[in-house]
Amino acid sequence: MSRCMRFARNSAGRDFVVGDIHGCFAMLERLLARAGFDPAHDRLFSLGDLVDRGTQSARALEFLAQPWFHAIRGNHEQMAIDAAAGALDRALYLINGGAWFLALGQVEQQRFAEAFRALPIAIEVQTPIGAIGLVHAECPLSDWQAFVDRLEGAGDPVQRLETQAIWGRTRISSLRADPVAHIALIFCGHTVVGRPLELGNHLFIDTGAVFGGALSLVDLGDFHCFQLRWDDAA
Numbered sequence: 374m375s376r377c378m379r380f381a382r383n384s385a386g387r388d389f390v391v392g393d394i395h396g397c398f399a400m401l402e403r404l405l406a407r408a409g410f411d412p413a414h415d416r417l418f419s420l421g422d423l424v425d426r427g428t429q430s431a432r433a434l435e436f437l438a439q440p441w442f443h444a445i446r447g448n449h450e451q452m453a454i455d456a457a458a459g460a461l462d463r464a465l466y467l468i469n470g471g472a473w474f475l476a477l478g479q480v481e482q483q484r485f486a487e488a489f490r491a492l493p494i495a496i497e498v499q500t501p502i503g504a505i506g507l508v509h510a511e512c513p514l515s516d517w518q519a520f521v522d523r524l525e526g527a528g529d530p531v532q533r534l535e536t537q538a539i540w541g542r543t544r545i546s547s548l549r550a551d552p553v554a555h556i557a558l559i560f561c562g563h564t565v566v567g568r569p570l571e572l573g574n575h576l577f578i579d580t581g582a583v584f585g586g587a588l589s590l591v592d593l594g595d596f597h598c599f600q601l602r603w604d605d606a607a
């Protein structure tokens with residue numbers, strides 16, 4: 374598998390990016406309906422963290438099987454991969470919402486882990502304003518091209534880079550606003566924000582659906598942000 378997946382411009386329809394779903398797939402379906410999402414022509418890009426904490430985590434595989442759905446790997450997919458390999462502390466995964474996964478049989482756990490291992494760390498999508506990057510937590514380097522080049526290399530530095538891309542909060546915790554070169558915009562999830570937050574050319578859109586906030590869906594054509602609040606969906 375490629376650690377960076379590239380997509381040409383969608384000349385037939387619209388492209389959308391959605392923040393951390395965390396098992397809230399019914400909310401996602403309502404939000405897609407509200408945005409007039411057309412599965413025959415439109416594409417939906419997910420910033421990862423499809424699972425854990427919410428009630429419908431097991432539906433992740435159903436969405437990953439759709440030809441219009443493309444996701445990157447979040448730290449929660451990584452925890453599931455590690456848990457299936459016996460390489461994650463059970464108590465740690467439980468407090469992070471992994472009870473549903475730990476309750477699965479071995480065969481089922483492996484089925485999810487295999488699908489999650491196939492997810493790229495980064496996605497690059499061509500849009501009318503240029504290339505847009507997607508990464509779960511943050512771009513660890515100040516140059517997107519250097520980041521994807523190094524991601525696709527091999528060895529230990531790649532592991533560290535992946536970990537930062539999936540878990541990092543360096544930019545958002547220090548409100549670093551320097552732009553990343555060689556990319557128009559970078560969408561991230563992972564860190565919950567009250568409303569979408571722009572820092573340099575990073576755009577953080579995890580508005581905390583599973584924490585009583587909202588699920589955010591951005592149209593990459595006009596950057597309209599569709600939101601569904603958790604209490605609207607009940």
Ligand SMILES: [Mn+2]
Pocket residue numbers: 393422447448449509562563564
């Ligand atoms: Mn996360």
